[in-house]
Amino acid sequence: MENLFDLSGKVAVVTGTSRGLGQYFGRALAQAGADLVITSRDVSRLSEFQEEIEALGRRALPIKLDVLNESDIENMVRLAVAEYGRIDILVNNAGLNIRRPAAEVTWKDWDTVLNTNLKGSFFVAQAVGKVMIERRYGRIINIGSCTCVFGMEGIGPYCASRGGVLQMSRSLAAEWGRHGITVNVLAPGWFQTAQNKVLYDNKPWLEYITDRIPLGRPGQPNDLDGAVIFLASDASAYVTGQILLVDGGFTTGATRAIVETKSQPK
Template sequence: MSGAAGAAAVAAAGSDSGADSGTVGVTRLAVVTGASRGIGRAIALRFARDGFDLVGVGSSIEGLTDVAAEVAALGRRFDPLAADLADPDAALDLAAQITERHGTPDVLVQAAGINRRAPAAEHPTDDWDAVLGVNLRSPFILARELGRGMVERGSGKVVFVASLLSFQGGLTVPGYAASKGGIAQLTKALANEWAAHGVNVNAVAPGYVATDMNEALQADPVRFRQISERIPAARWATPDDIAGAAAFLASADAAYVHGVVLPVDGGWLGR
């Protein structure tokens, strides 16, 4: 069976019954971008364990096959959608697909992201544009398009994935730092407008997480040691550490939390 066929089969294999999701007999729907790997995958699986059905977005359907199978094993439905979020039209098309197939979701988590490393004086404009497109432009468009329905309904949760570089400048990643700084401000801007309409907009800001995005740092013995020694918790985060914070921000326990950029960094910013 091909990857696409396998993912489609898994998407149809979940349970129809409502989970214990806070309302008896009602199953909630979460949309998670970047769901094929790393933080996004961990968030998708955490939400499935919490009783959500999922729309998982990745760069390819094949890349979503494994997480789709894991979600189905938890008894939840998983609808895989592919989108190249560097494409200026992709977020609009994605929002239209989601709305047509599922209506307005209960939760939108935007974990998709890319990074390009080069010294600022030599940083290619194409890299800058790609990073800002995936990390800031597309998240805004998707939040605008799906958030509109949440506002009209009077309920919903939007959770962005920010970064330590929403607060700090970093090294050799000017586009990434700019995009994550923008996500922090976008979180506050949308919260200011949507909080009174029952829509919570917040962000989780991961510290150093052991994922493939940070492979270069983990492979550099000097930088890895320098970073590790500064983290008060004395370890790098796992994707599950970030998923727990995202689950809190999407829960009823965070009903009065609006416009927060929540660091999950092992104490890094407090040092």
């Protein structure tokens, strides 16, 4: 049987690859055979990752991209198509968070988070989607989080943006399915990145979160590999408009409990 997870010959755009989850996703896709377009607002920060991908025997084209800049988005797509002739996969990863109590959130905070995470994701998907529509093939993976499906205190704008990403993805899936394009959300649970390092430095918080995860630990980088490869590959050809939570069971709402086993009288 043909290897449904093989990405050889495919071209994947992964946004926000200067650090963190973007690099996890790009690395996994390259290891599965894909050539990459890697992006950052500061293209100089991509050189080390570019070398890493090329050492795997894959190509990596670094391009400057600010997802809030329409010209940047158009230029990224133009350069990607000029280099590779196609875009098969989009991993819409670029995003940010501002942590602040709801009563202290400013208009600027709200606009910064929503514009980057939601507006930026939509217009990158739109620009890449136009190329995919012409070829009648595409895999769009919008990166969300557990907050696509539940709320958390102190990050109201972020939760709103991630909920919006899920609904946006469902809308695009409904509209672009006829063109051979699937659109899904990959929602990681608790993975340590530069963005949330301050939380992981807080031992009581880490113990609390770990206790909420049925598998008993936060995520490790390779825990996302299978999910992103699945959604990028032909293995998911009949999967669209869905959310795939990779969270160790966090969103079950469970907490671990000590169960005492007492011997029963015979």
